Amino acid sequence: MCFYDQQIFVCGDHKWGRFRAHCNKEYRTGETCGMKLIFEASRVASKCQMCKKYEVTWRKIAQAKERVARWEAEGINPVSTDKEKVNIVAWQKELKEIEMQRQSRMRTV
């Protein structure tokens, strides 16, 4: 068990920061063990990278879907429509990956 700074974001997620101190057990070896303990926690007035990325991607999907719906209704831009649909699928995959990361993170906390 070693001590680290921790940043807590408004979304409730946290990020480990600087290494601060060894625990007694690891002190002799000079190595850090896998277990992290909070040395000092600070609150950050923003969302974490993961949630920010999630929001940005989510917005991109919403906008792309809107465009596709409009193009299809007007019967224009078939090539762009196909391209945009491919993008949407890729972005949705990204969202799923972020969600999975978030869930696996929660389990380890």
Ligand SMILES: [Zn+2]
């Ligand atoms: Zn977050």
